[in-house]
Amino acid sequence: MLNPSHPIGPLFIGSEIYRASTYGKKHPLAIPRVSTAIDLSRAMGWLDHRAYLDSPRATPDQLARFHDRTYIETVRRAEAEQRLDVEARDRYNIGRLENPIFAEVFRRPATASGGSILAGRLLAEHEGVIYNPAGGTHHGLRDRASGFCYFNDPVLAILTMLDGGVNRVYYADLDAHHGDGVEYAFADDDRVLTVSVHEGTRWPYTGKVGDRAGGMARNLPVPVEFNDSELDYILDNALMPLGRGFAPDAVVIQCGADALADDPMSRLDLSNRALWNAVRSLATLAPRVLVLGGGGYNPWSVGRCWTGVWATLNGIDPDVLVTPDAEEVLRALTWNRRQGQNPPEHWFTTLADAPRPGPVRDEIRQVVDAVMS
Numbered sequence: 317m318l319n320p321s322h323p324i325g326p327l328f329i330g331s332e333i334y335r336a337s338t339y340g341k342k343h344p345l346a347i348p349r350v351s352t353a354i355d356l357s358r359a360m361g362w363l364d365h366r367a368y369l370d371s372p373r374a375t376p377d378q379l380a381r382f383h384d385r386t387y388i389e390t391v392r393r394a395e396a397e398q399r400l401d402v403e404a405r406d407r408y409n410i411g412r413l414e415n416p417i418f419a420e421v422f423r424r425p426a427t428a429s430g431g432s433i434l435a436g437r438l439l440a441e442h443e444g445v446i447y448n449p450a451g452g453t454h455h456g457l458r459d460r461a462s463g464f465c466y467f468n469d470p471v472l473a474i475l476t477m478l479d480g481g482v483n484r485v486y487y488a489d490l491d492a493h494h495g496d497g498v499e500y501a502f503a504d505d506d507r508v509l510t511v512s513v514h515e516g517t518r519w520p521y522t523g524k525v526g527d528r529a530g531g532m533a534r535n536l537p538v539p540v541e542f543n544d545s546e547l548d549y550i551l552d553n554a555l556m557p558l559g560r561g562f563a564p565d566a567v568v569i570q571c572g573a574d575a576l577a578d579d580p581m582s583r584l585d586l587s588n589r590a591l592w593n594a595v596r597s598l599a600t601l602a603p604r605v606l607v608l609g610g611g612g613y614n615p616w617s618v619g620r621c622w623t624g625v626w627a628t629l630n631g632i633d634p635d636v637l638v639t640p641d642a643e644e645v646l647r648a649l650t651w652n653r654r655q656g657q658n659p660p661e662h663w664f665t666t667l668a669d670a671p672r673p674g675p676v677r678d679e680i681r682q683v684v685d686a687v688m689s
Contacts, residue, residue: 324444326629329431331371337420344613352619359641371431384459395422415461425466432473440480443603452610454495471501486564491572491610492582494523504530540583543674544590559601567602572610578617587669588621616663635668
C-alpha cells in the first residue's frame with residue numbers, strides 16, 4: 317500500500333498483455349516494446365517488485381470521460397466479433413491497415429488507458445513520479461481511431477488529474493509525430509498547456525509553428541536530421557521556459573522513441589541520450605510527473621530507450637554496459653525489417669547510443685523564436 321503521507325514513486329506501471337499481443341505480423345507494432353522495457357529493467361536490477369504496478373483495464377465508464385460511448389462499444393464489438401461492417405469501419409477508422417482489428421483490440425488500449433488513469437489518480441492524491449511506457453497514444457480522437465491509437469490515454473490521465481484537484485498540467489510531447497489528439501482535447505482549456513516537438517513534414521501534417529489551437533498549444537516542427545544539439549537548444553530555450561512560465565502542478569511527458577536515428581518511422585537523428593536528458597530536465601518542472609511511451613518501431617532502440625528512461629527517473633545513469641541477463645533479452649529480439657537481419661553489436665551490449673551532436677540550424681532557432689514570441 318502507498319503511504320498517503322509520503323510522495324510516491326518512481327512507480328512503473330506495466331502489464332503482461334503486451335507480451336503476446338500484436339497488431340499483426342506486418343504492422344509496425346508487431347514488435348515487443350513494453351515487455352522488453354520491463355524485462356531489461358529487471359535484468360539490469362533497476363525494477364524492484366515494490367515499484368511495479370500491474371495496470372488495470374479501463375472500464376467503459378472511465379473511457380467515456382473523454383471518448384464517445386458508441387465509439388467505445390464499437391471497439392468492444394470489434395474485439396468480440398473480430399470484424400466490423402463497412403459503415404462502422406469507415407465511421408470509426410477501425411479495421412484498416414493503420415488501425416487493424418486484432419485479438420486484443422479493446423483490451424490492450426483499454427489496459428494502457430487504465431494504467432494512465434491509475435497514474436492520474438495517484439498523482440492527484442500524492443506528489444511523485446510514475447512511468448507508464450504503454451501509454452502515450454496521443455493520436456486517439458474522441459470518436460475515432462487514428463495513427464495506431466484507439467483511445468487517448470494522455471488525455472484520460474490529464475482529465476483524471478484535473479478531476480482530482482490538480483490545477484495546471486504541462487504536457488510535453490517528444491514523439492516524432494505531432495501530438496494532435498491531446499492538443500485538440502485541451503485547445504481552449506487554460507488549465508493545460510500542450511507543447512509538441514515533431515518532424516514538420518510527417519503525418520499527421522498538423523502542428524505548424526503558428527498553430528496555437530485555442531490558445532493553449534505551442535508547436536515546434538523540426539526538420540529532417542534533427543540532432544541532439546538541436547533538441548538541447550529547444551529544451552533550454554522553449555520547453556523549459558514555457559514550463560516554468562506556466563507553473564504547472566503536474567507535468568506529463570510523452571516520450572515516443574520514434575525520433576531516434578535508428579527508428580524506421582521518422583527521418584530524425586536523435587540519440588536516446590538526448591531524450592533521457594529532456595526527460596530528466598522536464599521532470600523538475602512540477603512535483604507530480606507522469607512519463608508515457610508513444611511511438612517507437614525498432615525493438616532494440618525502443619526497448620533500450622525506454623529502459624533508460626526508467627533508469628533516468630530513478631537517478632541512475634543508463635550509460636553502462638548491460639548485464640549478462642539484459643544482453644540475453646536483447647539477443648532474443650527479432651525484427652523482420654532489413655535493419656533487423658544483421659543488427660550492430662552495440663544494440664546487444666549497451667543501452668546508451670553514441671551522442672549525435674551537430675549544428676543548431678537557423679530553422680530551429682526561428683521555430684523557437686516564433687513559439688516564444
